[in-house]
Amino acid sequence: MLRDLVLSMRPKQWVKNIFVFAPLVFDVKLNRPTYLLRTLAGFVLLCAVSGVVYLINDVVDREKDRLHPRKRHRPIAAGRLPVSVALAAAVAFILISLPAAYFLDPVFGLIVLIYLLLQVAYSFVLKRLVIIDVLTIAAGFVLRVAAGVPLVEAERFSPWMYTCMALLALFIGFSKRRHELATLGGGANAHRAILQEYNLPLLDQIITIVTAATLVAYSLYTALAENLPPNHAMMLTIPFVLYSLFRYLYLVHVKGLGGEPEEIVLRDRPLQVGVVLWGISVVLIMYVFR
Numbered sequence: 001m002l003r004d005l006v007l008s009m010r011p012k013q014w015v016k017n018i019f020v021f022a023p024l025v026f027d028v029k030l031n032r033p034t035y036l037l038r039t040l041a042g043f044v045l046l047c048a049v050s051g052v053v054y055l056i057n058d059v060v061d062r063e064k065d066r067l068h069p070r071k072r073h074r075p076i077a078a079g080r081l082p083v084s085v086a087l088a089a090a091v092a093f094i095l096i097s098l099p100a101a102y103f104l105d106p107v108f109g110l111i112v113l114i115y116l117l118l119q120v121a122y123s124f125v126l127k128r129l130v131i132i133d134v135l136t137i138a139a140g141f142v143l144r145v146a147a148g149v150p151l152v153e154a155e156r157f158s159p160w161m162y163t164c165m166a167l168l169a170l171f172i173g174f175s176k177r178r179h180e181l182a183t184l185g186g187g188a189n190a191h192r193a194i195l196q197e198y199n200l201p202l203l204d205q206i207i208t209i210v211t212a213a214t215l216v217a218y219s220l221y222t223a224l225a226e227n228l229p230p231n232h233a234m235m236l237t238i239p240f241v242l243y244s245l246f247r248y249l250y251l252v253h254v255k256g257l258g259g260e261p262e263e264i265v266l267r268d269r270p271l272q273v274g275v276v277l278w279g280i281s282v283v284l285i286m287y288v289f290r
Helices: 004-007 010-026 035-061 082-102 107-125 132-152 160-191 193-197 200-224 233-253 263-269 269-287
Strands: none
Touching: 004 082, 004 107, 010 035, 010 132, 010 160, 010 263, 010 269, 035 082, 035 107, 035 132, 082 107, 107 132, 132 160, 160 193, 160 200, 160 233, 160 263, 193 233, 200 233, 263 269
16 A cells, blocks of 8 residues: 555656756756755655645546546556545645745745645646646646745846746646547547547647747747856757757657656656756856856
């Protein structure tokens, strides 16, 4: 049961919380142990809270998950983890995580609370509203970035990062909706009711717009953000972002992936290379070749 509880909290998806480190890196404080430890603590707390969200979501969606070819194997949907145990664990993690987050930093604690409330609202209401469902997912990613700002007492963190993060999350979110619609076919509505409000042509148009907007926003960030080195060397990272986005589109449209974004990131080597090279180049530009 303990194993099923951990699985229901979806540790693979905790990789999404890595965005809390963005302020640490881009505010040039990665080499400051105090801020690094605070951000690590914030990452752990975000993982705990996001695990609570997944528990609640799986309890709410357990009947529909049983109609999905993969999700029907989740512990709650499969009946291996009792609903009572899942809810008790969720309450326990909330009672521990929220006070700890507030103790770490009051503003961080408030952002974590907002994130939790937003995701719970998504599980019960917002996921049934077309477009709003994906916008809510994107807001969750933006809050992850915002949560890292008070932890490092950011002074030079550019607002452009919020725009880029929101657009990237929209890109991933709409790609996931496309994968669900294409994979489940006629049974898509039974699994996720909101899918009846989408169709492939609409999603393809939205993904095209969001992809272009993401590239433009990131390019403008590298050229205009005041916190970056004045030599504009950050513009050299644009090709890595370009390749990574195009690789993701290839995996969605050609390989039929996209249902589990974290699995794509953890398994696709070319995409990993693109992301790692981007990360290395950012660190070198921000910390070595300023």
